[in-house]
Amino acid sequence: MHVHRFEKLWIGLSLVLIAAFIGIVLFGFTVMDLKVPGVETGETVDPATVLSEGPFAQPGVRKISDDHYEVYMLAQQFLFRPGSAQPLTLPARTKITFHMTSPDVMHGFEVPGSGLNTTVIPGQVATLTTRFPEAKTYGVLCHQYCGSAHHNMQAEIEVVPPSEFDESNLIAQ
Amino acid sequence: MTFVDHYPKAARIVKANLIVAFVALGIGGFFGLIQALHRTDVFRGFVSSVQYYDVLTGHGVLLGLVFTTFFITGLYQWGVTRTLEREPESSAFSWTWFWMMVGGTTMTATAILGGLVPGSGMSAAVLYTFYPPLQAHPLFYIGAALLIVGSWLAGADWFWTYRKWRADNPDARIPLQTYMVIFTWLMWYLCSLGVALEVVVLLIPWSLGVVEKIDPLLPRTLFWYFGHAVVYFWLLPAYFVWYTILPKLSGGRLFSDPLARIVFIFFLLLSTPIGYHHQYADPGITLVYKMWALIMTLVILLPSLMTAFTVISSMEHGARQRGGSGYFAWMGALPWGQPAFVGCALAGIMFAAGGFSGMINASLNIDMLVHNTAWIPGHFHLTVGTAVALTFMAITYWLLPQLTGKALKFKNLALAQPYTWFIGMTLMSNALHRQGLAGVPRRVAEPQYAGIDYEVPFGTMAEMDWQVAIGGTILFVSMVLFLVVIGGTWWKGAPATDVDDVIPPALSGPEHSPKILDNLTLWMGVAVVLVLIAYSLPLAEMVMDGLFSPGAFPAPM
Ligand code: HEM
Ligand SMILES: [Cu+2]
Ligand SMILES: [Cu+2]
Numbered sequence: 233m234h235v236h237r238f239e240k241l242w243i244g245l246s247l248v249l250i251a252a253f254i255g256i257v258l259f260g261f262t263v264m265d266l267k268v269p270g271v272e273t274g275e276t277v278d279p280a281t282v283l284s285e286g287p288f289a290q291p292g293v294r295k296i297s298d299d300h301y302e303v304y305m306l307a308q309q310f311l312f313r314p315g316s317a318q319p320l321t322l323p324a325r326t327k328i329t330f331h332m333t334s335p336d337v338m339h340g341f342e343v344p345g346s347g348l349n350t351t352v353i354p355g356q357v358a359t360l361t362t363r364f365p366e367a368k369t370y371g372v373l374c375h376q377y378c379g380s381a382h383h384n385m386q387a388e389i390e391v392v393p394p395s396e397f398d399e400s401n402l403i404a405q
Numbered sequence: 406m407t408f409v410d411h412y413p414k415a416a417r418i419v420k421a422n423l424i425v426a427f428v429a430l431g432i433g434g435f436f437g438l439i440q441a442l443h444r445t446d447v448f449r450g451f452v453s454s455v456q457y458y459d460v461l462t463g464h465g466v467l468l469g470l471v472f473t474t475f476f477i478t479g480l481y482q483w484g485v486t487r488t489l490e491r492e493p494e495s496s497a498f499s500w501t502w503f504w505m506m507v508g509g510t511t512m513t514a515t516a517i518l519g520g521l522v523p524g525s526g527m528s529a530a531v532l533y534t535f536y537p538p539l540q541a542h543p544l545f546y547i548g549a550a551l552l553i554v555g556s557w558l559a560g561a562d563w564f565w566t567y568r569k570w571r572a573d574n575p576d577a578r579i580p581l582q583t584y585m586v587i588f589t590w591l592m593w594y595l596c597s598l599g600v601a602l603e604v605v606v607l608l609i610p611w612s613l614g615v616v617e618k619i620d621p622l623l624p625r626t627l628f629w630y631f632g633h634a635v636v637y638f639w640l641l642p643a644y645f646v647w648y649t650i651l652p653k654l655s656g657g658r659l660f661s662d663p664l665a666r667i668v669f670i671f672f673l674l675l676s677t678p679i680g681y682h683h684q685y686a687d688p689g690i691t692l693v694y695k696m697w698a699l700i701m702t703l704v705i706l707l708p709s710l711m712t713a714f715t716v717i718s719s720m721e722h723g724a725r726q727r728g729g730s731g732y733f734a735w736m737g738a739l740p741w742g743q744p745a746f747v748g749c750a751l752a753g754i755m756f757a758a759g760g761f762s763g764m765i766n767a768s769l770n771i772d773m774l775v776h777n778t779a780w781i782p783g784h785f786h787l788t789v790g791t792a793v794a795l796t797f798m799a800i801t802y803w804l805l806p807q808l809t810g811k812a813l814k815f816k817n818l819a820l821a822q823p824y825t826w827f828i829g830m831t832l833m834s835n836a837l838h839r840q841g842l843a844g845v846p847r848r849v850a851e852p853q854y855a856g857i858d859y860e861v862p863f864g865t866m867a868e869m870d871w872q873v874a875i876g877g878t879i880l881f882v883s884m885v886l887f888l889v890v891i892g893g894t895w896w897k898g899a900p901a902t903d904v905d906d907v908i909p910p911a912l913s914g915p916e917h918s919p920k921i922l923d924n925l926t927l928w929m930g931v932a933v934v935l936v937l938i939a940y941s942l943p944l945a946e947m948v949m950d951g952l953f954s955p956g957a958f959p960a961p962m
Contacts, residue, residue, distance in 0.1 A: 247708040250703045260770035279957040344844025349773045354957035358688035371857030375777040377847035380455040383851040
């Protein structure tokens with residue numbers, strides 16, 4: 233079987249392109265510090281009891297250390313708890329770990345401008361860790377179709393300077 | 406004398422399949438127009454924002470699943486009959502699979518459209534991905550299962566013809582078109598098994614209330630086991646056209662038959678084990694599998710890049726046969742006044758752009774910047790929505806005279822159609838891509854939020870909305886042109902005298918390639934092993950804690 237010289241060259245260039253994209257992903261993980269759900273393995277929970285048992289029975293912010301807070305958040309038809317009724321306040325430049333699940337259907341969690349993006353699946357806990365670089369208000373939206381009022385499902389995250397972060401609303405560990 | 410005279414039985418089956426495909430295209434295309442105007446807030450008078458999701462389900466199902474499947478079964482019936490030179494073995498059997506697919510489609514469509522009729526008591530606004538625990542009317546799932554099983558029987562029909570042919574031609578190489586049909590369908594059997602299991606074992610019993618709760622991750626994973634390969638199920642028939650017909654339309658011949666075979670083997674092997682790339686953003690799937698999907702997905706670029714090479718060099722060969730010369734000037738010698746050629750060529754150009762945005766999607770963490778944003782429909786309207794759909798429309802201009810014995814009517818409209826599609830899609834798709842970069846979500850009736858100020862990297866939001874709305878309108882007009890040309894030819898076309906239906910053999914034929922390329926058992930075996938490697942562990946993990954748990958209750962829409 234004869235393969236033309238140009239075709240060999242083309243296949244060679246294609247392999248270089250493929251390698252380049254693998255390189256870009258490695259660059260994304262190391263230099264750009266992009267987050268992918270599933271890197272921090274979450275656990276499973278029972279969607280039928282998640283509202284009454286375990287940490288999601290009391291969604292909100294908990295303190296792990298001075299430099300690390302975690303947020304237990306519920307995405308449910310058609311709001312985020314916390315975040316929808318009142319903005320979720322978080323300190324800037326501090327390590328924040330989100331744990332998210334849903335008691336009803338699948339939802340999405342997207343924070344435009346922050347790179348935070350995950351599917352929220354009943355029965356699974358999605359875990360993402362980030363540091364918000366500066367004090368700023370972010371919008372949150374649901375980008376996984378979840379029912380008739382899907383387009384109304386939104387929330388706000390208010391990132392404040394660490395010195396102004398009010399710890400009185402934290403949930404006790 | 407053309408196809409319809411030689412093979413009247415097969416011609417009837419092909420035509421029946423195409424009619425269903427074009428009805429689905431017409432309704433689905435109208436829904437597309439509604440979406441383009443509604444999302445952008447240019448006009449919201451057709452449906453309410455709640456009904457938007459019924460419309461969107463209809464659009465995805467009718468275009469993504471029904472239009473494609475019926476066109477493909479029609480096209481492939483034509484290819485098998487033509488290259489093996491045999492009518493179907495049993496008309497009764499052929500009509501059985503056809504009506505089974507039609508029955509399934511009708512059930513599913515009834516459930517979806519029921520959502521737009523107040524008081525029908527029926528609804529299926531679960532989108533074409535139907536992730537539970539959102540629950541549709543049982544007819545939706547039963548119809549989907551029938552459509553899939555019908556398509557399996559269609560494949561069985563072609564294998565039947567193939568075996569008869571093989572008995573008469575024990576040493577011949579499989580003709581290229583039949584080879585492509587067989588490899589597409591081997592892949593289809595392998596991948597659609599996932600969605601069939603999902604629907605029959607999990608969703609139908611659950612929607613009928615036999616079991617109460619469902620584990621959302623398992624069906625979702627089974628769906629994407631099918632859901633990536635399905636894009637190749639759409640694409641390979643377009644490749645079938647580009648490899649076997651487009652070179653001839655350009656005035657030349659296919660460069661290399663063996664390379665085409667190798668490309669199809671690649672797709673059989675690699676299409677299915679990479680479904681996780683649709684679950685990059687999912688919890689519950691570990692990074693190891695996401696990395697595997699990333700690498701395999703990038704490797705599957707290779708056969709597409711090889712296709713680009715072969716198709717372009719075959720077109721160049723054709724252009725030079727027509728008197729073209731120079732480094733690039735030969736392109737001017739291509740038949741830019743022939744609708745079938747123009748449609749396929751423009752589809753190919755858009756596919757190159759779609760391939761590029763697809764590489765971004767494939768890149769695991771970069772994908773997190775665009776996952777589930779408008780970028781994604783921006784991407785796949787270039788691939789399935791143009792590379793596939795426009796190729797199908799264009800090749801119909803060439804096929805219809807062979808199937809009906811009538812000459813194409815309204816040639817000027819037919820020529821305008823691919824150009825208008827190209828313009829409409831350029832507007833709509835570039836704007837959707839850019840909106841996605843700004844974070845605008847897909848699958849949302851009203852992506853304008855009080856608390857969100859999208860940071861737009863290039864252009865303005867208003868300009869992009871207008872491009873989506875105007876582009877969508879032009880696309881809709883283009884689709885109407887297509888239906889007018891087809892309908893006109895079918896009903897009013899004058900009898901054709903000499904129909905152009907000859908496909909010259911490849912410059913380098915199959916005799917120059919190793920026979921192992923035609924070893925179906927071997928390649929199917931390797932494909933199964935690759936799937937087992939990719940899927941057995943994660944699926945076992947999800948099934949081990951109980952088929953239906955962690956269970957969630959069905960939820961209203
Ligand atoms: C008349 C031309 C078309 C127009 C104006 C159009 C418009 C649209 C728009 C605006 C969306 C995004 C809706 C949203 O995410 O909220 C969409 C989604 C989609 N389109 Fe099209 N489209 C057209 C043709 C096609 C064709 C030919 C195909 C495939 C053969 C196709 C397949 C799809 C699919 C699968 C979706 C995704 C549905 C979902 O997210 O559930 N479209 N279309
Ligand atoms: Cu939602
Ligand atoms: Cu895919």
